[in-house]
Amino acid sequence: MSETILEVRHLSKSFGDHEVLKDIDFTVCKGDVTSIIGASGSGKSTLLRCINLLETPSSGQILFHGQDVTGKGVNPSQYRSKVGMVFQSFNLFNNMTVLENCMVGQVKVLKKSKTEARENAMKYLEQVGMTPYIKAKPRQISGGQKQRVAIARALAMEPEVLLFDEPTSALDPEMVGEVLSVMRDLAQNGMTMLVVTHEMAFARDVSSQVVFMSDGVICEQGDPRQVFSNPQQQRTREFLSRFMAH
């Protein structure tokens, strides 16, 4: 059993009267690729945003290396710099070039020198195949390219966990492949990843753990082969049959 990085304990989140997450429990170990699947509105993205503290959980704990990050006295910025996030809408900084996007966090947050940040950024941009575009602004490149840059930006911070919030949902079908292949490479290199996705093939083939969510609760979780080939819950079966039919 490898080292536990992230533990979510009894996590709940409400927006007003609407309870989006109810008593969520799961654990992420080093090197795990956890896919969170489920219908739209089932709370997957909210869960991920809670883990990164972009949303404040209503109750429950998020333990990062055993320390509760929801408590007082925890600096959210410091924590976030160790937990990377890739968004559905990329969220690249529009006022910066591709290279600057990958450097700014290293310089401002990690206080690295510009030279060091540049070298590091180039390393990760090369990994995602975006080095020819370092001088481009985000508005000048395609969606798939933006998402690859966003991944490089997150990687450049050298996070311990990388969260993906539906990274391919805003992309044209032909661009989905390039992003997924980058993610596959990352998984093979042992990156700890938490992926909210509608790409069932990716969830089945790449992840080491699948979490199926429905109506704000974890309906079923476990080994992908087992969840996909032999789902235990009725709702999981319904969801998967709808998806696999496509």
Added chain:
Amino acid sequence: MDKFIELGQDMAALWLQYWDRYLVGIRSTLILAVVATLIGCVIGLVCGILNTIPYSKNDSLPKRFVLKLIRVIVRIYVEVFRGTPMVLQAVFIYYGLPYFTNQQIMFRGNSGLWLAAIIVVSINTGAYMAESVRGGIISIDPGQTEGAKAIGMTHVQTMTSVILPQAFRNILPQIGNNFIINIKDTSVMFIIGFIEFFGQHRNIVGNNNMYFQSAAIEMIGYLTMTLIASFLLRRLEKWLDGNSSYELVQDDALTLSAGTYTHPGKGTPFDERSPEGALTQEQRERKHQELKHGRSRGER
């Protein structure tokens, strides 16, 4: 038609006699408008930034109280100075401050007049800019803030590196707007005896009753100033937007063309037979520029 010729002759005569006073007036107007717009922008920026500091229910009570208080104060400032005529604000500050402080604070002499005028126009501009800056900040996609937060940036870092540079570009037209309004509206400073372009006009026509002819000169003068200002502002916007194209950093293309750089005289590297035939039209154009200027366009 005769009327126009007569008007033109009168204007020419006025200008020949008083051109130095008109020019001095234009100078005062421009100095006041530029200085007050700049100070106003700073006031607006500070107010807009203070006004958009986020707080949530989880923050401590004193923090929430202070932030709320700031918002209320900024709100009152904006509403009062946006909602009253600048003429009256000038009167209130120029005459009101000495009155309330028992002549402790007074605007003495010419420098006092300048100070009062700058204060009034700056505060006025600041009230308008506060709203523009707030609008500029909240108009930036929340995803930008989330992206910055997700890599661990603090609110201050997010603002200075990501949000404000984008917001500034968005409010630049508004700054230009205020500058042009200030060029014109500084004319109300005659009320406290500040002599700028319009003030000169009042003095000049006091001597000779050529009211309409001088007003025509004023019209042309103001229009010239505002047209030049808006032209310069457009140029500034274009310059800030930078180049719309970018350079591909492709090792292959550079290696291919590396040997040809040294012989620009012996035909160009762009001849049909050159290995660079593979380059696109755009890349060729770029190489041309590099040869001409010694550097690439993208690197400005």
